[in-house]
Amino acid sequence: MLELVRKSPRAWVTTTYFAEGYPYTIVNNLAELLFNRLGASVEAIGLTALFHLPWNIKFLWAPFADQYETKRRWLLGVEVLLSLVLVALAAVVAAAPSLTVLSALFVVLGVLSATHDIAIDGFYLEALDSEGQSRFVGYRAVAYKLANVLVRGPAVILVGLVGWTLGLVAMATLMIALLVLHIFILPRVEEVRESLWGALRRPRNLVIGVVFALLVWLEMRFAWLRPALVRARDALGSVPVIGKLSAGGWIGIGLLAALLMLLALRAPLMRRLQRSESHYARAFLDFLAQPKVGRILAFIVLFRTGESFLQKMKVPFLQNELKMTDFEYGLANGTVGVVASLLATSIGGWLIARHGLRRWIWPFVLLQNVLNLLYVALALVGSVSFGVLTAVIALEHFGEGLGTAVFVVYIMRCCDPAHKAAHMAILTALMSLSFTIAGMSSGFLLRAMGFAPYFTFTFLASVPMMLLIFVVPYLDGRPPPEPKL
Numbered sequence: 179m180l181e182l183v184r185k186s187p188r189a190w191v192t193t194t195y196f197a198e199g200y201p202y203t204i205v206n207n208l209a210e211l212l213f214n215r216l217g218a219s220v221e222a223i224g225l226t227a228l229f230h231l232p233w234n235i236k237f238l239w240a241p242f243a244d245q246y247e248t249k250r251r252w253l254l255g256v257e258v259l260l261s262l263v264l265v266a267l268a269a270v271v272a273a274a275p276s277l278t279v280l281s282a283l284f285v286v287l288g289v290l291s292a293t294h295d296i297a298i299d300g301f302y303l304e305a306l307d308s309e310g311q312s313r314f315v316g317y318r319a320v321a322y323k324l325a326n327v328l329v330r331g332p333a334v335i336l337v338g339l340v341g342w343t344l345g346l347v348a349m350a351t352l353m354i355a356l357l358v359l360h361i362f363i364l365p366r367v368e369e370v371r372e373s374l375w376g377a378l379r380r381p382r383n384l385v386i387g388v389v390f391a392l393l394v395w396l397e398m399r400f401a402w403l404r405p406a407l408v409r410a411r412d413a414l415g416s417v418p419v420i421g422k423l424s425a426g427g428w429i430g431i432g433l434l435a436a437l438l439m440l441l442a443l444r445a446p447l448m449r450r451l452q453r454s455e456s457h458y459a460r461a462f463l464d465f466l467a468q469p470k471v472g473r474i475l476a477f478i479v480l481f482r483t484g485e486s487f488l489q490k491m492k493v494p495f496l497q498n499e500l501k502m503t504d505f506e507y508g509l510a511n512g513t514v515g516v517v518a519s520l521l522a523t524s525i526g527g528w529l530i531a532r533h534g535l536r537r538w539i540w541p542f543v544l545l546q547n548v549l550n551l552l553y554v555a556l557a558l559v560g561s562v563s564f565g566v567l568t569a570v571i572a573l574e575h576f577g578e579g580l581g582t583a584v585f586v587v588y589i590m591r592c593c594d595p596a597h598k599a600a601h602m603a604i605l606t607a608l609m610s611l612s613f614t615i616a617g618m619s620s621g622f623l624l625r626a627m628g629f630a631p632y633f634t635f636t637f638l639a640s641v642p643m644m645l646l647i648f649v650v651p652y653l654d655g656r657p658p659p660e661p662k663l
Contacts (some may be wrong), residue, residue, distance in 0.1 A: 229285060268343050316583070479584055482612045488494075510567060535655075
């Protein structure tokens with residue numbers, strides 16, 4: 179039976195991507211609920227955005243997953259640690275909970291979860307050929323979304339019924355169950371490259387480890403940094419947008435600036451890296467050496483721009499302007515919309531696997547972005563029935579799901595086979611920039627424009643990305659690597 183499961187990727191693709199979305203949602207959705215319950219200040223609750231930082235910088239340590247051990251070992255090892263940290267969270271909440279200790283545990287959970295993402299994405303690319311990677315896009319998207327829904331819905335309900343301690347124990351139990359399952363069903367698809375333990379004893383790697391530990395410690399001490407951040411915010415309060423930026427906004431601006439600097443210094447950086455024998459340096463060098471890398475990066479960063487602007491202001495529009503109740507919104511957006519998105523992603527992945535990305539990229543991308551204009555019609559018409567609103571939301575989610583299928587397949591093609599985990603981590607870290615930038619500016623733009631012009635803008639914001647389709651590489655697949663002489 180286990181051998182049959184290993185031969186069919188459906189089981190391990192589904193469970194690993196459920197396990198990827200599970201701790202991510204705990205860190206990025208439950209932390210603020212717990213802090214609020216414990217009476218944290220609004221500043222401290224806002225700064226829980228810093229817990230997301232590991233996902234934005236995970237590419238810094240992703241090359242180690244390609245160089246040392248196997249992706250399977252990384253995946254299982256991190257799941258052991260995730261289980262232990264969830265148990266520790268339950269124990270701290272059961273005692274006299276300290277926000278400082280809880281912050282430290284959530285930071286560690288975030289670092290482990292981001293590393294877990296690296297291992298799972300790398301394992302997926304290692305275990306499946308290009309056709310299989312496209313075929314199972316729907317499975318991974320559905321599983322990831324189910325984990326999000328489970329944590330945001332049933333897990334919160336459970337916490338309300340039995341309390342945070344037993345709720346976190348239940349979450350840790352599920353993580354342990356996933357670990358045990360993966361021990362038995364994950365196929366062995368790689369040979370061990372180099373022992374991680376041996377590498378950790380090298381002086382250079384020890385220094386890197388100390389620096390990394392220091393960065394984690396500084397993030398864990400965000401409560402200590404809070405007064406300085408609040409004073410800086412107040413000092414800049416007279417600047418309309420800058421004075422209201424969240425921690426996530428500053429992180430997004432920093433990453434965008436770093437990306438632009440990287441592209442500007444690409445040539446001298448590559449010359450310097452070429453003299454290095456480090457696998458770590460080689461991972462970044464090979465990524466930068468791809469043809470048309472600037473176009474690839476622009477396409478990745480801009481792909482979700484229109485959708486990001488729409489999502490940020492959809493709730494105020496539907497609930498404040500069109501008077502949807504929480505129940506109606508949950509039913510239309512959280513149920514019908516989620517089903518439509520999952521269905522579209524599955525169909526999109528299957529069609530791309532069958533006919534190729536080039537054939538379907540334009541229909542799918544157009545549907546992802548043109549359907550934003552349905553909200554322009556709603557803004558102009560005003561009051562409509564609940565059935566019409568549900569249909570619009572379902573269609574918008576369907577287009578989003580088709581776009582997800584395109585996006586996932588494309589970023590997998592941008593990963594060099596020799597650095598699968600590192601390159602996937604770089605690309606998935608960059609893809610969140612548009613959400614951050616859109617979040618910073620969406621409210622100001624809406625106030626200046628009004629709803630109908632704003633929703634028109636969400637479509638126009640997607641046009642630069644669509645124009646890049648004409649010039650980006652890999653739409654017909656990644657060419658085989660050149661033979662080494």
